Amino acid sequence: MSHQLILHHYPRSPFSEKVRAILGFKGLHWNSVIIPTVMPKPDVISLTGGYRRTPLLQIGADIYCDTALIADVLERLAPTPTLYPAESAGVARIQAQWADFTLFWTVITYCFQPAGVQSVFGNQPPEQIKAFIADRAAFRGNAPRMHVPEAVGALRLYLQQLEAQLADGRPWLLGRSTSIADFSVYHGIWFVQGATAVAGILEAHPHLVAWMERVRALGHGTSETMESGAAVALAAASTPASTEGEDFLDLHGLARGERVTVAPTDYGIDPVEGELVLSRPNEVAVRRVDARAGEVVVHFPRLGFQVRKVE
Structure with a gap:
């Protein structure tokens, strides 16, 4: 390069x-x-x-x-x-688009419920948390907003579907090869894992948790x-x-x-x-x-x- x-x-x-x-x-x-x-x-x-x-x-x-x-x-x-293996490039892009928008906004609403907010922000002082929430509210503007009960229900279904996708023992979401779908789904679930107060929703999905560890093991380069x-x-x-x-x-x-x-x-x-x-x-x-x-x-x-x- x-x-x-x-x-x-x-x-x-x-x-x-x-x-x-x-x-x-x-x-x-x-x-x-x-x-x-x-x-x-x-x-x-x-x-x-x-x-x-x-x-x-x-x-x-x-x-x-x-x-x-x-x-x-x-x-x-x-x-x-490659992020786009020939056997799954099209469906990988489609699942990535779903994850980057639909799954992402479901995760954000789920994690920012009252029980999850403090674990998202760790030890940040209250004024910084308020500033972040106000900034993101303005950032979203008039975009449609999901409510917490709908986010909880939707995330449970999405996690069940992802668990089923991995239940046949495949190492990656679309089979034997890693793809863009893995990284797009991963970052949303990673955020849930970091919101420890509400991360228990993942415990019923062992194949998904094991897949998360495989992605995490790839590291961040140098x-x-x-x-x-x-x-x-x-x-x-x-x-x-x-x-x-x-x-x-x-x-x-x-x-x-x-x-x-x-x-x-x-x-x-x-x-x-x-x-x-x-x-x-x-x-x-x-x-x-x-x-x-x-x-x-x-x-x-x-x-x-x-x-x-x-x-």
């Missing part, structure tokens, strides 16, 4: 754990930038232009948002071992600490990867170089404005200039994001 991998994350972030586990699976070395759990996040915003979900993957002056895209980027850079300011400075000193000559998929009546915004369609819908420079079947990217980070290209997955022309 010509550029070092920089993961902007924090320890208890479920989606960060998904990427850390993928880095371990692929045996990669990476730089660890710990970011704040709540706003303000000035270095994150310098790099992304507004997007503030966690984690981010930085490679020089290219910033990759959303773990679905980050997984694809890591697969391109390190194709072996890493070294980097300060966030150094990561921003590295972006400023780097040049984004070239997209010259690459096919441009036009789905919006937009040409390469037009000013657009890109934003999630569900929650955390802070738009990122820039010059549209890349449009692939699974990815879009905009070029922007920041006073501190310089010229950067911010990449997003196609699914779950919308592109709008700046009038």
Whole structure:
């Protein structure tokens, strides 16, 4: 690889754990930038232009948002071992999408019931817990919310279904080969395990717990600490990867170089404005200039994001 991998994350972030586990699976070395759990996040915003979900993957002056895209980027850079084995690639992506949204929000609601809140936050003082909850409430905006009784019922069913999926003795969710489905399901169940006061719901599912240990044993690769300011400075000193000559998929009546915004369609819908420079079947990217980070290209997955022309 010509550029070092920089993961902007924090320890208890479920989606960060998904990427850390993928880095371990692929045996990669990476730089660890710990970011704040709540706003303000000035270095994150310098790099992304507004997007503030966690984690981010930085490679020089290219910033990759959303773990679905980050997984694809890591697969391109390190194709072996693969996240998308030929015999299960399609269903693996479908189960991953289910886990990253449906299972994830069920888990969050379940873990943030009154009995689970303190174990989620450990020994953090009450004012920090209140700040986190207020930040996430604003982050979700008007997105639909599940209530605790529904989350309890749904999670019980999902755990039963995952247990049944593993009951034939297969080592991984889709058979003999590890896939993206394992890492997407894993990070939600990992969050439940960390909420010790309510983690007893897992005890009735021994195949699932054993599978969790197999994923955990893959580790997180090797890493070294980097300060966030150094990561921003590295972006400023780097040049984004070239997209010259690459096919441009036009789905919006937009040409390469037009000013657009890109934003999630569900929650955390802070738009990122820039010059549209890349449009692939699974990815879009905009070029922007920041006073501190310089010229950067911010990449997003196609699914779950919308592109709008700046009038």
